[in-house]
Amino acid sequence: MRETRTALAAWHLQHSRPECLVSYFDPWQPVARQLDLLANRFQAVKALCDADRDSLAVEDDALAQLRDSLAFHLLKACVWWQVDFAPRAVTGLSAPHFMEHAHRHTARHVDDETMLDVMTWQHYMHRADSGHIMVTGTDPLYRGSTSIVYGIDGHRGFRFAMQRPGQKLAWNDITHPDFIAASLNARALHCLIETECAAIGEWDQAREEHIQAARHHARHFHIVGQADPVARYAAALEQFSRCQSRFGRFAFENIVNHMAFAVVHAAHEQGLSLVGLLRQGEENPASSNMVDSLKRRAHAHVTTGTDPLRQTELVAMLNRVETGFALSNGR
Structure with a gap:
């Protein structure tokens, strides 16, 4: 058991550092994937720290520092992309407990301490001064x-x-x-x-389409579990179809894939087939093309929008959800 934990600790110390997980200055990196990586790795590393609190092993101190760093960067990423963040809902920790981890990190890194202050209380800034x-x-x-x-x-x-x-x-x-x-x-x-x-028109269009995409980014941690996932998926798909800029299409394709995953997840949670879920409140029957596209997009979200450490589990969940056509005479 100790050997397994030591191997996991060594792996996370090499592969779960925030600089390996998030690219703050590259807008072409999917927001969903980076948020999922930070949130999932924080929870994984915290679990390793909690599993052996009495140990004085060297990697435990390094793991604790990594856990605290991930907490800070999860908070920073949510501010960076204006994502709604409730520590208890995302990490299972109360806000004060979560912030303890972030503060332990910033106590060791002065630049990040300044960043945290700018993002929160602004003790060091001229508040409400756009020139500072x-x-x-x-x-x-x-x-x-x-x-x-x-x-x-x-x-x-x-x-x-x-x-x-x-x-x-x-x-x-x-x-x-x-x-x-x-x-x-x-x-x-x-x-x-x-x-x-x-090509300035392309940039203008990208800026307008980002305004729409940003509303979905803000709800990132709420997308799975929201009411009316089918209607939300359809609305996002319709917005995607109107995108004209390359950046808008990139952003909305990731959003639509995330929404598709939410639909399949809802079917799984309710014990329904996809056809059964799609027909709730709908007069027209679901088509096979619609269901196939939805499931492909859900799988695409797992591949491009989630932590690779979770992908086996998530793919298995998706595969357990039936399309439902066998029960509806292929309609």
């Missing part, structure tokens, strides 16, 4: 001689600045509610500065 900005990093994906810098201001809003070689930072006046919104606006302006590109 903490720099959070530089866009790693920009091209050209003009760099993009990001920050958070006294309104807890996300800001961006352009910096040409030899010149001062020039902060844009607009405050954004989440990092992705700031990033899309920054790249649109960067595109104009560097190339005067004709």
Whole structure:
């Protein structure tokens, strides 16, 4: 038993570090997957820490630090993408208990302590001062001689600045509610500065579609278990069909897949086939194409939107849900 725990601890210490799980400055990484990774790895590492609290082994201290780091980054990620976060619902811990872990991490890392303060109480910031900005990093994906810098201001809003070689930072006046919104606006302006590109309409469309996607991101931890999962799936699918930008299609495909997973999960929880669930409150019978597409999307969510450590269990759950056509004469 001890050998198994030691092997698990060693694996998590190598593979569950937040820098391996989340890319804050890359909007092309699925939000759902990164949140699931942080939440699941926090719970897994915490369980290892709780299993042998009396041990004085070296890896236990390292595991405790990893657990605390994951707590901080889970909180940071939810602020970064404006995701509703209730510690008890997501982690099983009360808010004060969860914050103890985050504070233990920031006590060891001064930059993260500053970040936590900016995201919460702002003791070190000029509150409500849009001109007081903490720099959070530089866009790693920009091209050209003009760099993009990001920050958070006294309104807890996300800001961006352009910096040409030899010149001062020039902060844009607009405050954004989440990092992705700031990033899309920054790249649109960067595109104009560097190339005067004709694709500015693509950026404009991406920004509008992100506004719609952000509403789903905010409810990430509520999607599974929400009422009317079929109606929510249909609404998200309809929004996806209207997306015109490459980024909008990317974001909404991930959202639709997550919604499809919620539908299959609801069927599993209620002991229904997919046809049985789809026909609740519906006058028209479900088609085989609709059910097949829904199940494919649910499987896609498991593959692209969840922690690989959970995928075997989740795929088994999906496979246990019957389509229901055998019971409905193939209709």
